[in-house]
Amino acid sequence: MQEHDILILGAGWTSTFLIPLLSAKRISFAATTRDGRKVAGVTTIPWTFNPDEDSTQQTSKSQFSSLPLAKHILITFPLTGPGQSQNLVKGYSLAHGNKTGGSVKFIQLGSTGIWQIPQKTLWVSRKSPYDTENKRAIAEDELLGLDGCVLNLAGLWGGERDPKKWVDRVAKTKEDVKGKRSLHMIHGLDVARAIVAMMGRWELCKGQRWMLTDGFVYDWWSLMAGWADSKNENGGGDEDGGKADREPLDQARWVYEIMREEKVHALPRSMEELGRCYFGREFWDQFGLVPLKARI
Template sequence: MKTVEILILGYGWQGKYVDQICRESGINVAATTTSGREETIPFKFDPVNSDPQQYKRLPSAKTVLITFPLPTIESAAIIMGLYNAAHGDKSKWILLGSTRAFVGKPWADRHGPVQPDARYNAEEAFLKLGGCVLNLAGLYGGSRQPQNWIPRVAPTKEALKLKTSLHLIHGLDVARLIVKVSNNFTAGQRWIVTDLRVYDWWELVLGYEAGERLDWVRELILESGCKAVPRPPDMMDRALDSKEVWKQFDMKPLESLFHPK
């Protein structure tokens, strides 16, 4: 099996963007799916009944990217241990995580505050083994657009009343960052990743909707006492501060929901 610079465990939605950026940049890349579709390598992580042979069928990689949540605290040691047993322990490991555990009001950054859940605790175990975690805001790009989520998250005025902040990051910017982290690795560190904006669901409705939902927002602005949208962070559930990751890797996000490239 050939050696690659980046091995994507779990091709999926985000993996396709990573694959695209790698190929455009001349970076050797390989990816897995559970079925081996789209010329990927068949691989399925099982923390209980792991088959060492499937790890031997994977290529050696400078960086291994895990795009799926680790289901248990023990998962990090299992997946990293079996891969390293087959290929040595020289690979760097990146895990894509969630921002759900960061609950600071109004502001939270990569240092917290947090309300740990099972996924966060599994990420902590991964960090202790020298991995790097990218805690991603809401992913969008292509056909995956937040304006299409509005009917689901705001079916009624009362539901919309409860909607506050939204944090996003485009799949292409995540892919760009993954390549940069691979080349400038930060072992044992976690980073919050957003596009440096705090979106307001009410503002999104004003910008994208017509008819009844538009009327709801106008009514809610008058009823809530806020002066305009977007509402300030102290009027919303939380605001995520992601500037450290962009400063650390000397980058800036290129995509924004309101200013697409």
């Protein structure tokens, strides 16, 4: 059985960027989806993780038996609560015994949402306190204890994910706009580049949690004001988006009303006004990279 460089468990949106990068770099891979559909032109293995099956005992057949050998396992779907990370890590290892060329390296994709708790400092890093009762964080901590690595991702954008289209969903009213402060993002291509970099520098990954952003702290008000004409650009207004008497988005108008009411002279607001700010440079510094798609 061929041993791949990486096995992607749950090839979804991230894999539309990762698979082309792996192919371009000639890194061997396999990927799974629930239904075996093609992702980025590649046929995937139909497979679904069953967290209720105890795969930590040696059996002749387990849910991992059909999976190929790989040096790295990328887990893209969330594992939650105690036991699931151990089930997956030990279950895969038991199913393949000594057929792997060494200890398998597990990478879990997580979310920076675990740091959305009161902090004592303005700047939040990967070492800052996080919500240890969060079910995803519990599973991530368990994986770290098994010498895995966790990559906590900021808001994802790129391809079909256009942040401009989120405005109507996240800020339906003026009061919603008033409450919007900082935003942190990462492009799918840079997620893919980060994963490949981690595969080559495992000494920086073993038992470690990393935070991944593009290094910017965005001001929601700045974005809404800057996207004032996006309803025309996105086809929500005039067909040609070029009528001279077109109107800005409601959210952009509300931003300027609130700026006047709260005596905010200009945008973006200061880091202190934005509140929680993620230290987005550390990963790139340590791995010797810079984002390709910074600034939405």
